[in-house]
Amino acid sequence: METLHGNIPVTTPTKTYVAPSRVPGAPGLPHRPSPEALEVTLAELAARFGNRFSVNTSVRAAHAHVLSWTAPQPPDAVMFPHTAEEIALVVKICAAHKIPIIPYGTGTSLEGHVNAPYGGISIDTSYMNAVVAVHAQDLTCTVQPGVTRKKLNENLRDVGLFFPIDPGADASLGGMAATRASGTNAVRYGTMKDNVLAMEVVLPNGEIIKTGSRAKKSSAGYDLTRLFVGSEGTLGVITQITLKLHGIPEAISAGICPFPTVRAACEATIATIQSGLNVARIELLDALQVKSVNAYSKLNLPEMPLLMVEFHGSDLSVAEDARRFGEIADEFGGGPFHWATAPEERSKLWAARHDVYWATLGLRPGTKSLATDVCVPISRLADCVEETQADIAETKLIAPIVGHVGDGNFHVGVLVDTDNPAEMQAVDGFIERLVLRALAMDGTCTGEHGIGQAKRKYMLREHGSAALDVMASLKTAIDPQNIMNPGKIL
Amino acid sequence: METLHGNIPVTTPTKTYVAPSRVPGAPGLPHRPSPEALEVTLAELAARFGNRFSVNTSVRAAHAHVLSWTAPQPPDAVMFPHTAEEIALVVKICAAHKIPIIPYGTGTSLEGHVNAPYGGISIDTSYMNAVVAVHAQDLTCTVQPGVTRKKLNENLRDVGLFFPIDPGADASLGGMAATRASGTNAVRYGTMKDNVLAMEVVLPNGEIIKTGSRAKKSSAGYDLTRLFVGSEGTLGVITQITLKLHGIPEAISAGICPFPTVRAACEATIATIQSGLNVARIELLDALQVKSVNAYSKLNLPEMPLLMVEFHGSDLSVAEDARRFGEIADEFGGGPFHWATAPEERSKLWAARHDVYWATLGLRPGTKSLATDVCVPISRLADCVEETQADIAETKLIAPIVGHVGDGNFHVGVLVDTDNPAEMQAVDGFIERLVLRALAMDGTCTGEHGIGQAKRKYMLREHGSAALDVMASLKTAIDPQNIMNPGKIL
Numbered sequence: 017m018e019t020l021h022g023n024i025p026v027t028t029p030t031k032t033y034v035a036p037s038r039v040p041g042a043p044g045l046p047h048r049p050s051p052e053a054l055e056v057t058l059a060e061l062a063a064r065f066g067n068r069f070s071v072n073t074s075v076r077a078a079h080a081h082v083l084s085w086t087a088p089q090p091p092d093a094v095m096f097p098h099t100a101e102e103i104a105l106v107v108k109i110c111a112a113h114k115i116p117i118i119p120y121g122t123g124t125s126l127e128g129h130v131n132a133p134y135g136g137i138s139i140d141t142s143y144m145n146a147v148v149a150v151h152a153q154d155l156t157c158t159v160q161p162g163v164t165r166k167k168l169n170e171n172l173r174d175v176g177l178f179f180p181i182d183p184g185a186d187a188s189l190g191g192m193a194a195t196r197a198s199g200t201n202a203v204r205y206g207t208m209k210d211n212v213l214a215m216e217v218v219l220p221n222g223e224i225i226k227t228g229s230r231a232k233k234s235s236a237g238y239d240l241t242r243l244f245v246g247s248e249g250t251l252g253v254i255t256q257i258t259l260k261l262h263g264i265p266e267a268i269s270a271g272i273c274p275f276p277t278v279r280a281a282c283e284a285t286i287a288t289i290q291s292g293l294n295v296a297r298i299e300l301l302d303a304l305q306v307k308s309v310n311a312y313s314k315l316n317l318p319e320m321p322l323l324m325v326e327f328h329g330s331d332l333s334v335a336e337d338a339r340r341f342g343e344i345a346d347e348f349g350g351g352p353f354h355w356a357t358a359p360e361e362r363s364k365l366w367a368a369r370h371d372v373y374w375a376t377l378g379l380r381p382g383t384k385s386l387a388t389d390v391c392v393p394i395s396r397l398a399d400c401v402e403e404t405q406a407d408i409a410e411t412k413l414i415a416p417i418v419g420h421v422g423d424g425n426f427h428v429g430v431l432v433d434t435d436n437p438a439e440m441q442a443v444d445g446f447i448e449r450l451v452l453r454a455l456a457m458d459g460t461c462t463g464e465h466g467i468g469q470a471k472r473k474y475m476l477r478e479h480g481s482a483a484l485d486v487m488a489s490l491k492t493a494i495d496p497q498n499i500m501n502p503g504k505i506l
Numbered sequence: 507m508e509t510l511h512g513n514i515p516v517t518t519p520t521k522t523y524v525a526p527s528r529v530p531g532a533p534g535l536p537h538r539p540s541p542e543a544l545e546v547t548l549a550e551l552a553a554r555f556g557n558r559f560s561v562n563t564s565v566r567a568a569h570a571h572v573l574s575w576t577a578p579q580p581p582d583a584v585m586f587p588h589t590a591e592e593i594a595l596v597v598k599i600c601a602a603h604k605i606p607i608i609p610y611g612t613g614t615s616l617e618g619h620v621n622a623p624y625g626g627i628s629i630d631t632s633y634m635n636a637v638v639a640v641h642a643q644d645l646t647c648t649v650q651p652g653v654t655r656k657k658l659n660e661n662l663r664d665v666g667l668f669f670p671i672d673p674g675a676d677a678s679l680g681g682m683a684a685t686r687a688s689g690t691n692a693v694r695y696g697t698m699k700d701n702v703l704a705m706e707v708v709l710p711n712g713e714i715i716k717t718g719s720r721a722k723k724s725s726a727g728y729d730l731t732r733l734f735v736g737s738e739g740t741l742g743v744i745t746q747i748t749l750k751l752h753g754i755p756e757a758i759s760a761g762i763c764p765f766p767t768v769r770a771a772c773e774a775t776i777a778t779i780q781s782g783l784n785v786a787r788i789e790l791l792d793a794l795q796v797k798s799v800n801a802y803s804k805l806n807l808p809e810m811p812l813l814m815v816e817f818h819g820s821d822l823s824v825a826e827d828a829r830r831f832g833e834i835a836d837e838f839g840g841g842p843f844h845w846a847t848a849p850e851e852r853s854k855l856w857a858a859r860h861d862v863y864w865a866t867l868g869l870r871p872g873t874k875s876l877a878t879d880v881c882v883p884i885s886r887l888a889d890c891v892e893e894t895q896a897d898i899a900e901t902k903l904i905a906p907i908v909g910h911v912g913d914g915n916f917h918v919g920v921l922v923d924t925d926n927p928a929e930m931q932a933v934d935g936f937i938e939r940l941v942l943r944a945l946a947m948d949g950t951c952t953g954e955h956g957i958g959q960a961k962r963k964y965m966l967r968e969h970g971s972a973a974l975d976v977m978a979s980l981k982t983a984i985d986p987q988n989i990m991n992p993g994k995i996l
Binding site (some may be wrong): 087151152153154155156182195196197198202206207209210219223224226227229231232233234235236237238240242243245246247250263265266286289290291292330332333336376391392393394395423424425440454455458460461462463464465466467471475478479480481483484486487489490491492493494505506 | 581596641642643644645685686687688692696697699700709713715716717719720721722723724725726727729730732733735736737753755756776779780781782790820822823826881882883884885913914915937944945948949950951952953954955956957961965966968969970972973974976977980981982983986987996
């Protein structure tokens with residue numbers, strides 16, 4: 017192991033992920049480029065892009081995966097394009113020499129999406145950060161991929177609109193589209209799947225296509241937009257995105273409500289959704305998570321299962337929704353429900369929610385947080401969370417739970433000493449049991465984090481070999497050389 | 507021309523549609539099966555399925571396209587499966603002999619989707635009409651493809667839930683998924699794209715796959731569900747569908763509001779959407795369409811541009827929404843807005859809206875209605891409708907307009923004597939101008955009717971050759987023999 021950049025250890029992958037080769041159409045096995053091909057490519061890119069191209073060790077290390085437990089695997093070089101045409105040129109050069117390409121947004125993904133297990137060129141879109149157009153009448157905007165969600169929302173405030181998808185981190189919209197991001201607001205506003213109208217994409221052969229249009233709906237052929245949303249950079253590089261926007265709600269109410277058990281909180285959530293309240297966010301924190309938040313964010317929340325809720329609507333409706341939610345909570349033994357409409361109180365609450373990743377680390381200083389997620393039908397959520405808590409206790413892990421429970425989606429942040437192989441193995445086993453539990457409940461191995469490197473091994477379990485073959489044949493159809501983000505998803 | 511069934515003329519296609527062959531991966535040219543292959547296949551299917559298999563002339567004619575102007579092209583035979591396994595068997599037999607397969611729901615599509623230009627076997631799913639499961643807590647249900655939307659909603663009424671997508675006709679849910687149907691409620695509840703969670707599909711090689719799960723969201727790989735939704739039977743046969751459901755609103759208000767001009771009605775629509783009213787339906791009828799509705803449904807509506815609107819919510823909110831809509835209408839010179847919450851009044855109104863297809867025919871008895879649709883960003887809707895009305899006047903057509911204006915989607919019902927070649931040519935030119943107008947406004951050649959046969963010629967214009975090549979390569983990857991509904995979309 018060598019150390020490239022501060023305390024970021026660089027390791028070769030500990031597991032061999034082999035792309036499926038069950039069907040004639042399966043993508044080629046990923047491979048490191050030959051030294052000669054790499055040398056030619058790097059020289060050509062350096063000549064064309066000057067100081068927007070770098071083979072600097074620390075720049076490369078900064079583009080390997082840093083936010084989670086996955087071992088960083090830096091690319092061979094990083095380039096910083098200004099335009100789609102520049103990206104197309106890089107892709108054409110790489111395609112000619114079979115050099116892997118790894119699209120890079122802000123590096124806040126959690127499953128090793130931006131790692132370069134086979135080397136190659138990381139394309140960092142951070143200079144492509146223009147809001148190209150806002151069409152307020154149409155409730156749409158068009159952005160370059162490097163625009164972050166916070167920057168977009170600052171830009172939109174003056175026209176009274178906002179973009180709701182909020183995965184916590186200030187991710188780039190290109191990355192959010194590529195990973196089919198969602199987050200706390202998804203229960204009301206959907207995920208990236210629901211909020212991307214159109215995209216511009218550079219294909220693995222360097223051609224530039226447009227998917228979709230600014231029309232709100234279309235039945236004109238295969239849904240390429242939805243194919244590229246969530247494709248994690250394995251089918252092309254997203255260079256422009258047209259998004260649906262929403263009016264900033266006239267009023268917002270938010271609050272917290274403790275419950276005696278996780279089950280009671282889940283049942284109150286189901287009742288809330290069914291009753292048609294205008295719930296925009298409904299988040300569950302288990303007692304351990306609340307404890308960590310109290311310590312990190314200097315709060316005094318009751319250390320028991322807690323729902324954090326938010327309603328969007330008119331002054332009248334959010335007050336009415338809050339009142340009715342209080343009644344529902346009471347019915348399931350929860351409460352008291354404290355709610356507020358003042359922006360500063362709400363901000364404090366949601367800042368604490370967004371900081372759970374950092375708060376979690378405080379429960380066991382010196383360790384890393386292995387953040388994983390699953391999603392199940394909401395009727396099975398209480399079962400899934402309770403069984404998972406029992407598993408955590410039995411495995412003797414420290415692992416708080418927080419969830420977007422309105423969607424049946426929850427996260428476990430497992431605190432782990434990544435240098436301790438026995439502990440890593442125990443965590444591996446725990447995550448496998450968590451995934452199988454979710455699948456047995458007709459759920460999915462990931463609601464929003466994506467597959468990346470770490471969850472590839474569950475793809476066959478979730479989809480079955482015939483459906484996985486279809487995915488592999490789509491990959492081959494679009495990227496026959498397997499140069500786009502190889503070693504991810506499949 | 508021979509006559510097979512009553513007055514349904516059977517013609518060979520008047521236009522040669524050639525599947526794209528620009529890329530190495532493009533699907534093979536569709537072809538009629540050889541007489542020998544067909545004979546063997548028909549014999550094998552007859553032996554296996556007995557009276558659920560038919561080569562009867564009138565049965566075949568009834569499965570060719572009958573609702574619109576497209577010339578019917580009957581299949582060689584029709585079979586009526588009970589299970590996905592039976593469909594898989596039929597597909598395997600057909601694949602072995604390269605016989606085309608045409609999935610059939612209720613035959614209410616409008617662009618020639620169920621025609622059999624290259625012959626083959628129509629798979630009629632009407633016996634597969636079971637509601638497999640309703641998960642009320644999860645707001646989901648799972649149905650066989652032959653269940654119609656009205657039957658599903660009857661089934662759901664007792665649990666207080668409903669499935670909102672309403673394309674007008676009592677279509678089957680398999681067909682609705684295959685064509686990415688939407689309709690009057692889409693402005694609030696989205697289209698089939700947004701309301702299908704998971705599917706079971708028989709692939710062109712006879713394998714059965716599941717796409718998606720019952721989890722409300724997932725980031726686990728490529729979005730196969732969205733790829734099959736809207737694929738018009740060209741990628742596989744949908745054999746089961748898991749749908750999102752919604753609570754029946756506590757209260758509904760609906761009403762009609764006349765406007766001095768189409769533009770005023772469109773501007774009021776934009777303001778209504780932007781103001782965040784809980785609008786579930788907002789439909790525009792132009793003056794000619796209102797005239798036809800008055801005659802057909804024996805109503806007395808003011809014969810000027812009219813909005814029909816519906817709000818869903820609580821007693822309080824629908825009254826408030828109706829009040830605010832009245833104010834908005836007034837601002838744009840519209841009104842008076844007459845609204846009601848009584849179910850019988852609302853039903854009468856929406857029955858009239860749903861009958862516009864038949865009402866339109868009354869404007870020129872003896873002709874056919876060529877129903878076409880486009881969709882544009884809502885800010886361009888007034889421009890698009892006004893320019894289209896001017897075009898209709900100039901071309902001397904009788905062609906009322908009705909639209910799902912909240913989505914920027916509108917329909918033109920052109921009344922045409924299909925036996926008059928000059929008239930058919932004029933209509934062809936009109937539709938081409940309509941499509942190009944929508945595309946120039948960053949819209950789409952179809953918001954909800956689909957491509958089928960009739961709009962294939964606009965695919966290149968809308969998507970460009972590189973994106974169309976991607977679609978062709980997806981088709982080839984999944985259906986290399988091009989046996990699934992050949993001659994459609996591509």
